[in-house]
Amino acid sequence: MAEEHVIWVYAIISVLEPGLLDGLTGIGGEQVRVVTEHDVGAVIGSVDARMFGEEALQQSLAQPGELEAVARAHHHIVETVAAAQAAIPARLATVYRDETGVRDLLAERGDEFAGTLRWLSSRLELGVKVWADPSLLAGEGTAEQVDITPDGGAAAGAGTLYLRQRRAHLTAREAGHQHATRLSDEIHAMLAGLAVSACLHAAQDPRSGDDHSQMVLNGAYLVDSARAEEFSAAAVASGQEGARVEVTGPWPPYSFADGPDR
Amino acid sequence: MTDGTMTSASTAERMPQRQIALVDLLDRVLAGGVVIAGDVTLSIAGVDLVQISLRTIIMSVRAGMSPADPSDPGIQEGDEV
Numbered sequence A: 001m002a003e004e005h006v007i008w009v010y011a012i013i014s015v016l017e018p019g020l021l022d023g024l025t026g027i028g029g030e031q032v033r034v035v036t037e038h039d040v041g042a043v044i045g046s047v048d049a050r051m052f053g054e055e056a057l058q059q060s061l062a063q064p065g066e067l068e069a070v071a072r073a074h075h076h077i078v079e080t081v082a083a084a085q086a087a088i089p090a091r092l093a094t095v096y097r098d099e100t101g102v103r104d105l106l107a108e109r110g111d112e113f114a115g116t117l118r119w120l121s122s123r124l125e126l127g128v129k130v131w132a133d134p135s136l137l138a139g140e141g142t143a144e145q146v147d148i149t150p151d152g153g154a155a156a157g158a159g160t161l162y163l164r165q166r167r168a169h170l171t172a173r174e175a176g177h178q179h180a181t182r183l184s185d186e187i188h189a190m191l192a193g194l195a196v197s198a199c200l201h202a203a204q205d206p207r208s209g210d211d212h213s214q215m216v217l218n219g220a221y222l223v224d225s226a227r228a229e230e231f232s233a234a235a236v237a238s239g240q241e242g243a244r245v246e247v248t249g250p251w252p253p254y255s256f257a258d259g260p261d262r
Numbered sequence B: 001m002t003d004g005t006m007t008s009a010s011t012a013e014r015m016p017q018r019q020i021a022l023v024d025l026l027d028r029v030l031a032g033g034v035v036i037a038g039d040v041t042l043s044i045a046g047v048d049l050v051q052i053s054l055r056t057i058i059m060s061v062r063a064g065m066s067p068a069d070p071s072d073p074g075i076q077e078g079d080e081v
Helices: A054-060 A064-084 A099-120 A155-194 A225-237 B022-031 B047-065
Strands: A005-013 A033-037 A040-048 A087-089 A123-132 A197-200 A214-224 A243-251
Touching: A005 A064, A005 A099, A033 A099, A040 A064, A040 A099, A054 A064, A064 A087, A064 B022, A087 A099, A123 A155, A123 A225, A123 B022, A155 A197, A155 A214, A155 A225, A155 A243, A214 A225, A214 B022, A225 A243
Parallel strands: none
Antiparallel strands: A005 A040, A005 A087, A033 A040, A123 A214, A123 A243, A197 A214
16 A cells, blocks of 8 residues: 555544545545544545655646646545534645654644644634725726827827826826725724634736726635624625625635644 | 626625635635645645646636736736745
8 A cells, every 4th residue: 555555634633523524535536534643633535646646746736627626626625524623724735655654743743733723613714805996996087087189189288198197097096006905904904803813815816807906805814603794794894886805715724724823 | 797706795695506716725725724744745845836836727717717818917926825
């Protein structure tokens, strides 16, 4: 087995809910199982080393289709486990050569994991993304006012007029950006106040095509499960003209896997 | 928005059956999750690999969403996980 399989780690848990993993198959179609050491367990699967060994993964994860398949399969296990009990998601592509390595890990960092699991218990992660259109936020419709006379009818003034309008446009745009930044700071601070912990992910790419919106906030929030509805409602209510709020989740606590002291 | 993600208008619905957005998932599985050292082949050494993969996947996802957008600024600074 050691020659042919490697161990994929999905999550760290405490005592497993009975039956939770029955019939649950992982990234390689394998039956997912748990190894336990000192009351802390790792949800793992034995997967084909030819597909999920280091070399193979380096190649396959560089393929968008395969990365997506692995990410979704990994997430499926993590989500199933985290929906039933406190779980620390493992980062994608955490691979051990054998079970001994996983047991050593649990023995070594068991106390830390137990502390993080207590902290995560009865909590979930919600994502909040805010897309802002600075030109709308500025409130003056300034972008639309820049309407350069195409034929230069007033020849003498056209260049000056252009420059003036261009400057006004840029100023308005700058104001819009500042407004967007301020708004995202405010929303983040408000949401962080409702959360146990908060962190920021890098902004995702601008939306293609349909509008001028930019992502000005890509936040993750660890929320008491009992307050999840309240949190989501507050997030939605923070949207306004020119700023669209999107709530995602609940997620397993991927963004808070390092515990309270990170 | 037409891409099926939850918006202000529909946020009361909780995580429907529909597939979650890949970019949101990648934010989390690539940048989040506990990083475990030890007898690991990939999770530490693979950080660079993962960033490269993320760029690749985002470009491909975007290509699928918007086949022709000449003003597309592409991947920008700060997009790394």
